[in-house]
Amino acid sequence: xxxxxxxxxxxxxxxxxxxxxxxxxxxxxxxxxxxxxxxxxxxxxxxxxxxxxxxxxxxxxxxxxxxxxxxxxxxxxxxxxxxxxxxxxxxxxxxxxxxxxxxxxxxxxxxxxxxxxxxxxxxxxxxxxxxxxxxxxxxxxxxxxxxxxxxxxxxxxxxxxxxxxxxxxxxxxxxxxxxxxxxxxxxxxxxxxxxxx
Numbered sequence: 715x716x717x718x719x720x721x722x723x724x725x726x727x728x729x730x731x732x733x734x735x736x737x738x739x740x741x742x743x744x745x746x747x748x749x750x751x752x753x754x755x756x757x758x759x760x761x762x763x764x765x766x767x768x769x770x771x772x773x774x775x776x777x778x779x780x781x782x783x784x785x786x787x788x789x790x791x792x793x794x795x796x797x798x799x800x801x802x803x804x805x806x807x808x809x810x811x812x813x814x815x816x817x818x819x820x821x822x823x824x825x826x827x828x829x830x831x832x833x834x835x836x837x838x839x840x841x842x843x844x845x846x847x848x849x850x851x852x853x854x855x856x857x858x859x860x861x862x863x864x865x866x867x868x869x870x871x872x873x874x875x876x877x878x879x880x881x882x883x884x885x886x887x888x889x890x891x892x893x894x895x896x897x898x899x900x901x902x903x904x905x906x907x908x909x910x911x
Contacts, residue, residue: 715852723851726755730816730889736853742807744849752842755834756824760816761842762880764809771875774809774866775802776886777873781865799837801860802816804889808846809870812839821822837890839883856891859884 745765757856766774779798786794812835821831843859850857863882
C-alpha cells in the first residue's frame with residue numbers, strides 16, 4: 715500500500731473482530747518503531763504508549779463500561795454498552811500518554827517558549843496517534859480514536875501500573891473492521907486550501 719492509499723484507507727471504525735492474523739510481536743515492533751521515529755518539540759520525546767492485548771485489552775473496556783454506567787442514563791446505556799462491546803471485540807488497544815515530567819522539563823529549559831510546552835506536547839502526541847493509525851492501516855487493521863479520559867485515568871493507572879505523571883490523552887482500539895465505514899461528507903477544498911504562486 716503506498717502512502718496515498720494508506721491515508722485514504724485510514725477511517726474511523728467502531729466495531730471490530732479479533733482474528734486479524736497480525737501477531738503480537740508485529741504489533742510490538744510497530745509501536746516501538748513509531749515511538750522511535752515520530753517527531754516531538756525540541757526532541758523532548760514525551761510521548762508514551764501502553765499496548766493492551768488479550769485479557770488486558772478486554773479488561774480495559776470492561777473498566778470503561780463500569781465507569782460509564784453511573785454517568786449514562788438508563789435509556790441510553792444499551793447503546794453505550796454496544797459501542798464499548800464493539801471496541802472490546804477488537805484485537806487490542808493503544809493508550810496514548812504524555813509524560814508530564816518531560817513536558818515540565820521542556821517548559822523550564824526553554825522559558826521563552828514555556829507557555830507553548832503543553833500545546834506542543836499535545837501536537838507531538840497527535841502526530842504519534844496519526845502515525846500509529848497509518849501503521850495499523852498498513853497492517854490491514856482498522857481503528858478509531860477514543861477519549862474516555864479523564865473518566866478512566868485513575869483506574870487504568872492502578873490496573874496497568876502507569877506512572878501518575880503520565881497523562882492519558884486518547885485510546886485507540888483496533889482489529890478487523892466489523893462494518894463498512896460511514897459515508898464521509900467533505901467540506902469543499904476551496905474552503906480549506908489555498909495555493910499562492
